[in-house]
Amino acid sequence: MELRDIEIFLALAEELHFGRTAERLHVTPARVSQSIRKAERRVGGVLFERNSRRVRLTALGEQLRGDLSAGYRQITNGIAKACAAAGTVTGTLTLGTMGPMAHTIKPILDLFHSAHPDVELRHREVQPPSPLDLLRSGDVDVALLWLPVREPDLTVGPVTHVSDVLLMVSTDHPYAGRDSICLEDLADCRLVGGTTIPAYMQETLAPYRTPSGRPITHSPTASTWQEAVSIVSSGQAAAGVSAEAATFYPWPGIAFIPIRDAPPCTWALVWRTIAETPLIRAFARTALGETSGPLIPGTGLSLAHSAS
Structure with a gap:
C-alpha cells in the first residue's frame, strides 16, 4: 500500500x-x-x-x-x-485567527519575524461558528483557537493567553444594564449556536446547561462572526464571547456583560498533526519563548518543556 x-x-x-x-x-x-x-x-x-x-x-x-x-x-x-x-526554515506560513485576534499575539509574531526574516507570514480569518474548518481544509497551517481542542488529527501547541468570558447582548436586552451576570442567568437567554463547531468547544463560551442543570437554548445558528453580531444586535439571541470582542468590536447597539463565575477561556496554537513542518515547529518554539531547540513532532512541546 x-x-x-x-x-x-x-x-x-x-x-x-x-x-x-x-x-x-x-x-x-x-x-x-x-x-x-x-x-x-x-x-x-x-x-x-x-x-x-x-x-x-x-x-x-x-x-x-x-x-x-x-x-x-x-x-x-x-x-x-x-x-x-536539514535546519532550513523558509517558505510561507499561513496563520488563522478570528478577526483582529492576531493583535493579541503580536509579540510572538514580532519575535518570529525577527528570528526568521525569510518566512512570509500570511493571515486568514477563522470563523468562530466553525473554528476547525480552515485547518481541516488545509487553508491555514496554524490556527489560534480557544481550548479545549480534542481532535485526533490535530496537535494542540503552546498556550498564548487567557481571556475572561463575556455575554454579548443587544443594548435592549434585559441584561444590558447589569454590571455582571452569573452562569445561572444564561437559562433565561437564547444563545447563538455554531455550525460545524464541536459541542465541547462551543460549551466553553456557550454552555448547554447552567451549574444547577437548567437547559440553555442554542438558537438561531450563525455560520460567520458577522452573522452572530447581526443576530445579537437585532435582539434575537445573545452570544458568549471572549473578552477581546469587547475591545475589538465596540459597535453601536451591542453591550458586553462579564460572566463572573465563568471559567476563563484559554487560547493556544493548533495545527494538523500530519501536516506539521519545521516552519510550524519554529513558530511554536517562538510561542514557547524559545528560538532554538527541537520540538517533539506531533506534541506541540519542546524537549526542554517536556522534561520540566
Missing part, C-alpha cells in the same frame, strides 16, 4: 464516514472509495462493512489498523525529524 492509501485507510477507520474522511484529507469521496477497494484487493479481504446507514471496521480491518498505525507514525515522525535536521 502507498503512504497516501494508508493515510486514507487510517482516517476512514477513525471517521467511519466516507464524506468526512474526504473532507479531512481534501480528496473526493470517490477517491476514498477507490483507495479502500485497492487496499481490500491488496490484502484479499473486506476491511469495512458499509451500508446506507453506517460504516464499521471488520475484524480484518481492526487488525490492519493496529498493525499500520504505529508504522505510519514512525514514517511521518521520521520525515519530520529529517526536515528538522
